[in-house]
Structure formats: C-alpha cells, structure tokens
Amino acid sequence: MLEVVMREWGGKTDLWIFAYASLIWRPEFEHAEERFATIHGYHRALKMWSRLNRGTPECPGLVFGLLHGGSCKGMV
Numbered sequence: 001m002l003e004v005v006m007r008e009w010g011g012k013t014d015l016w017i018f019a020y021a022s023l024i025w026r027p028e029f030e031h032a033e034e035r036f037a038t039i040h041g042y043h044r045a046l047k048m049w050s051r052l053n054r055g056t057p058e059c060p061g062l063v064f065g066l067l068h069g070g071s072c073k074g075m076v
Contacts (some may be wrong), residue, residue, distance in 0.1 A: 002029060020044060020074035021064045034075050043070030 002017075009015050018039050019027060045067045054061025066072060 016076040018074055018076050020066070020072055024075050036073070037076040038071055038073050039066075040071045042066040042068060042072055044072050 005015075005017075017031075018037060020039075021044065043066070044064045046062050046064055047067060048063050048065035049055070049060040050063045051057045051060045053063050
C-alpha cells in the first residue's frame with residue numbers, strides 16, 4: 001500500500017502519514033519529522049483479521065484497524 005501512495009504522491013508537496021499502534025514505534029520507513037495528531041471520523045478497533053502480523057494462514061489473528069466514527073490519537 002505504501003508503494004502505491006508513494007507512486008501517486010509525486011513528491012511535489014509534503015506527505016504526512018497517520019500512524020497508530022505499532023506503526024508509531026516501528027514505522028518501517030524513513031521519516032523526516034513526527035508530530036502528535038488526532039484523526040477525526042475514525043477509531044481504533046480490534047476487528048481486522050491478519051495472517052501476517054498475528055496468526056497464521058490457517059488461523060488468522062485479530063489486529064487493530066481503523067473503523068468509521070469517533071477519533072483516534074496517534075502520530076503523523
């Protein structure tokens with residue numbers, strides 16, 4: 001997904017990426033700056049099944065995702 005965003009972005013302006021949960025502590029990409037942020041209209045919920053980050057292909061595990069409604073504190 002990050003590759004698609006980077007390709008479509010074009011590099012003409014600053015690119016801010018909202019991070020929450022483990023993405024705050026392990027962003028997995030280089031960044032020049034970070035700030036506290038709140039995203040409105042979405043909230044964290046343990047509702048997303050993952051075969052990569054938790055669990056296995058045979059038995060996926062729950063991870064946090066963003067769902068509509070509320071707000072979520074994080075970093076940009």
